[in-house]
Amino acid sequence: MPIEGLLQDLRAGAWGAAMPKLQRAISATVRLRRIPPPRGQSRWGADDLAELTQEFVAGRTGPGRLTQLAVAATSEDHCAKVLDTLVRNFLADRARSDPRTKLRRRVRAVCGAEPGLQVDGTVVRERSSLADVYAGDDAVLRAAARRTPVAPPPWRDGEREGPPTDRASLIAVCKAVVAAGGGAVRLDTLASVLVERLQVRSSWDDSLDDAIEPTDSITERTAPVSADDYVVAAAIWDRLDDDERELVTFVGTGGRTAVRESDTALGKSAAQQRLERLRPRLWEAVNGCASPEGVVAALFELHARWKAAAGQSDPVVRTSTRQGGGAPRHPPRSSS
Amino acid sequence: MRHPTDLELVDYIDDELDVVRRAEVAAHLDSCTACRALVDDADEALPIPQLRQHGVAEAPAAAVAAAFSTPPGAVERGGLWRVAWSGTAIAVIVVENRGADIDVIPALFAPLVDDDETILLDHSDTTLGVPVTAWIGLRRTLPVAAFSQHLADITPEALARVLQQHSRPAQRRRSPAAATTRAALVLALGSLQEARLTPPGATPGRPVNLAERINAAGLRPTELAARLGVPPAEITDVLRRRRRFSPDQATVVAELLGLEPGQVSASPAVDEGLLLEVQQPRWRALFEERARQASRSLEQEREAAVRAVLVMAARTTGTHRGTPDWAQLVGDLVARG
Numbered sequence: 001m002p003i004e005g006l007l008q009d010l011r012a013g014a015w016g017a018a019m020p021k022l023q024r025a026i027s028a029t030v031r032l033r034r035i036p037p038p039r040g041q042s043r044w045g046a047d048d049l050a051e052l053t054q055e056f057v058a059g060r061t062g063p064g065r066l067t068q069l070a071v072a073a074t075s076e077d078h079c080a081k082v083l084d085t086l087v088r089n090f091l092a093d094r095a096r097s098d099p100r101t102k103l104r105r106r107v108r109a110v111c112g113a114e115p116g117l118q119v120d121g122t123v124v125r126e127r128s129s130l131a132d133v134y135a136g137d138d139a140v141l142r143a144a145a146r147r148t149p150v151a152p153p154p155w156r157d158g159e160r161e162g163p164p165t166d167r168a169s170l171i172a173v174c175k176a177v178v179a180a181g182g183g184a185v186r187l188d189t190l191a192s193v194l195v196e197r198l199q200v201r202s203s204w205d206d207s208l209d210d211a212i213e214p215t216d217s218i219t220e221r222t223a224p225v226s227a228d229d230y231v232v233a234a235a236i237w238d239r240l241d242d243d244e245r246e247l248v249t250f251v252g253t254g255g256r257t258a259v260r261e262s263d264t265a266l267g268k269s270a271a272q273q274r275l276e277r278l279r280p281r282l283w284e285a286v287n288g289c290a291s292p293e294g295v296v297a298a299l300f301e302l303h304a305r306w307k308a309a310a311g312q313s314d315p316v317v318r319t320s321t322r323q324g325g326g327a328p329r330h331p332p333r334s335s336s
Numbered sequence: 337m338r339h340p341t342d343l344e345l346v347d348y349i350d351d352e353l354d355v356v357r358r359a360e361v362a363a364h365l366d367s368c369t370a371c372r373a374l375v376d377d378a379d380e381a382l383p384i385p386q387l388r389q390h391g392v393a394e395a396p397a398a399a400v401a402a403a404f405s406t407p408p409g410a411v412e413r414g415g416l417w418r419v420a421w422s423g424t425a426i427a428v429i430v431v432e433n434r435g436a437d438i439d440v441i442p443a444l445f446a447p448l449v450d451d452d453e454t455i456l457l458d459h460s461d462t463t464l465g466v467p468v469t470a471w472i473g474l475r476r477t478l479p480v481a482a483f484s485q486h487l488a489d490i491t492p493e494a495l496a497r498v499l500q501q502h503s504r505p506a507q508r509r510r511s512p513a514a515a516t517t518r519a520a521l522v523l524a525l526g527s528l529q530e531a532r533l534t535p536p537g538a539t540p541g542r543p544v545n546l547a548e549r550i551n552a553a554g555l556r557p558t559e560l561a562a563r564l565g566v567p568p569a570e571i572t573d574v575l576r577r578r579r580r581f582s583p584d585q586a587t588v589v590a591e592l593l594g595l596e597p598g599q600v601s602a603s604p605a606v607d608e609g610l611l612l613e614v615q616q617p618r619w620r621a622l623f624e625e626r627a628r629q630a631s632r633s634l635e636q637e638r639e640a641a642v643r644a645v646l647v648m649a650a651r652t653t654g655t656h657r658g659t660p661d662w663a664q665l666v667g668d669l670v671a672r673g
Contacts, residue, residue: 003343013401015392022383031379050385063393064445064466070400071418071427071445071487078423084341089447108556229339252519283523293520302515 007079010070015057018066022083023053029087035095041219050086057091065090085294102202103164104191107174109189114171117178124174124186134181138189144180145197148173162199174198236285244278247271248303251279263307340364341576345375346657366375373567399488408486408617411438414495416462417617419478421531422633424524428478429470429490431499436612439477441498442471442521455501458583464488472501474521479601481615481638482531547575547602564588582647585641598638607643613662614638614645644669 003025009018017252027049037044038051056062065086073079112119118127125131131202134141150169176245177193178185194200240248243266249257255272258264265269286292339363340348347353348361365372403418411417414596415430432439436647445466450456453473459465463486550560557575561568564585573579581589586600593600614623615638628638648669649660 010397011400013397013406015397019392025341025343027382027385028341028343031382032342032346032374034377034379044379044382046383046385049382053385057392061448061467063396064448064468066393067396067400067466067487068427068445068522070404071375071485072425074420074423074425074557080341080343084343086446092449150612249515249519253517279523279526283527286523287519292523293516296519296523297516298520 001101001263003080003083004076006083007070007073007076010066010079015066019053019057022057025080026053026056026087026090029091031085033088033091035091072121099164100195103194103198103200104187106190107170107194108187109168110170111174111324114174116175117171119187122187123184124178124187124190126175126178129183131183133186134186136181138193141177141180141185141189141193144176145173145193148197150198152286157270164200170194175259229294230296232285232295233302236282236295236299237302239281240278243274245303245306246276247275248282249300251275251282339368339422340371342374345371346378349375349378350381352492393427393465399464403485403487405620407619408483411480411483411486411617413623414488414489414492414534416464416468416488417441417483418487419482419528419531420484421482421528424527425484426521426524426528427468427487427500429468429495431475431495434477434606436480436615437474437477437484438480441475442525444469444471444517445512447517450515453518454500457490457498462488464489470498471518471521472498474518476525476529478525478528479485479531479615480612480617482528483617484620486617504659507666521657548576549595552667555592560589563592568569579650580643580647583644586637586643597643607659609667610642610645610662613666614641617671619666641666641669 003021006018006021009015009021030044030049031054038048041048069079069082073082091205095194099169106120107124111117111124116127118125123133150173151163152165173194174190177190181189237245237248243264246262246264247258247266250262250271252332255268255270255275257270258271258275259266266274286295343358344353345362348358348365351358355362355551365375378385407617409428411433413430413433415426417430417440419428427438427445429443430438430439430440445468447468447469448456448467449471453471455470456470457470460465462468470488495552498590533549536543550557556573557566561571564571566585570579574581581600583597586597589595590597590600611644613619619641620634623637623641627634631642645662648665
């Protein structure tokens with residue numbers, strides 16, 4: 001059920017009257033997605049939720065959000081969906097600025113780039129390790145982390161705070177914890193151990209209990225992607241040929257960029273022509289969805305998985321095709 | 337069924353949905369593991385906050401209210417407009433008005449993006465009073481028919497900055513986080529570029545020979561005249577292209593012949609001035625209301641208006657061979673209700 005009359009209130013300039021409806025939507029996302037309560041609280045209180053709504057409405061970008069809602073929505077039902085997206089973006093942005101979430105993202109990036117480690121979805125493992133994911137007591141991992149010396153924060157000034165330690169120390173602790181876990185540890189677990197080892201404090205809550213472990217449930221995506229978005233995106237994806245799939249992430253740019261940054265064997269003009277034919281087809285499929293941006297984000301994810309599958313299956317074939325070879329560059333459609 | 341919003345899922349948990357929607361959400365949860373997991377793992381009910389209304393921005397609220405309650409004026413350079421067509425709506429900054437075609441740069445109020453393809457306008461740069469991301473790398477030409485509400489204006493200094501940045505050679509730094517936003521904007525702009533009013537009967541392949549169709553349907557002009565309640569001479573005039581069916585007559589004849597109303601009132605090229613006039617934003621809200629009442633699309637309503645105005649022009653201009661005052665005639669049509 002849409003939030004009755006929200007769009008009407010916004011377009012009538014009665015933004016104060018819209019507040020209870022906005023509060024309902026924000027509280028719903030907080031509750032459904034178990035957003036951690038603020039600093040010093042074990043659970044959300046009425047004042048905390050009121051503060052959160054106030055920040056959504058009256059923060060630096062708050063009036064812009066409501067304006068965007070009033071402008072982009074085409075009906076009350078559509079308005080509810082756009083608001084849903086705005087609220088999740090707002091909470092995701094808030095979470096991204098949390099030091100512990102930053103640490104988790106840094107761990108993922110550092111471990112992914114470290115030759116001795118690899119990030120396999122939500123698991124960090126020693127390179128080429130086939131070990132089962134560690135399921136034992138976290139105390140073992142925490143002990144391994146405590147035994148590893150770490151450097152103090154590299155810099156800090158009055159307004160900004162640097163990372164909790166330098167890259168070398170971070171890698172050393174990650175390696176020690178993964179080794180203590182038998183070669184494969186969940187990223188969430190690793191991040192949680194690091195939070196304690198590096199004494200990283202949340203901007204929302206000082207108490208480091210299990211309920212507020214850093215999680216990627218809401219922070220890792222550039223746009224909220226729903227199950228429906230994936231269904232629509234998958235239907236579109238199935239109808240694309242290999243060249244179009246290669247170009248799908250460039251619909252927002254141009255043929256020149258696509259040729260420079262993708263693996264397409266097309267020339268600049270051909271890529272541009274394919275993009276110009278692709279855009280209306282994509283829009284035809286995306287238009288009418290409550291969240292076109294979500295569908296686009298889902299398409300981008302499908303593209304990333306497809307590229308990863310192509311890279312794992314036969315990276316040599318891709319190179320040879322760029323040089324004019326006849327072998328298929330990408331996995332067969334069934335693999336998508 | 338579409339994916340429920342977070343609020344709908346929480347209302348489902350609390351049993352606050354109406355019966356129909358509750359059944360739809362329940363059916364969705366049976367097939368969607370992601371939503372089912374959210375519902376199963378949701379927190380217990382949260383306290384209801386005390387209502388606070390302080391801090392609500394008054395300037396943008398008033399500007400939005402004005403935009404949606406008053407007919408917009410002419411589309412002018414530096415205007416911040418809402419453009420809408422076929423379920424798509426975005427904001428744009430007008431950088432050049434070329435009559436029926438208008439050059440624009442898309443604008444977003446949220447999220448704010450800062451890279452080499454965008455420029456951030458501060459709240460003082462617009463009369464709306466909120467920061468705006470101007471997507472200078474996505475300049476496009478849109479038809480005037482897409483222009484819906486005049487939201488505000490940007491200051492001449494800000495417009496100069498936007499144009500100066502736009503003419504700068506393309507840079508390479510693009511925000512990766514904004515990639516999906518950019519792609520969705522490009523696709524939306526593509527859709528909005530389609531917002532052109534097709535001159536009635538001018539679509540290739542659509543014109544029909546009305547006399548042949550009536551004959552093929554076994555109808556005689558006298559029978560048709562009786563059905564429409566008009567003298568037979570009027571039907572003869574239509575078949576000889578001396579006059580056109582009214583919109584209501586065209587609808588009846590179209591049903592009888594299995595055609596679209598636009599095909600029935602097919603005519604040679606319609607004066608560009610009339611087409612441009614019915615697409616002007618100042619008539620849009622009225623046409624939207626009429627379209628809503630008649631359960632048809634805005635495009636169909638505009639086509640009907642074109643036909644009606646042509647009939648009015650044929651009746652009122654007599655032997656006068658000059659171009660009719662289309663603005664006056666469209667105004668008369670709208671005033672007639």
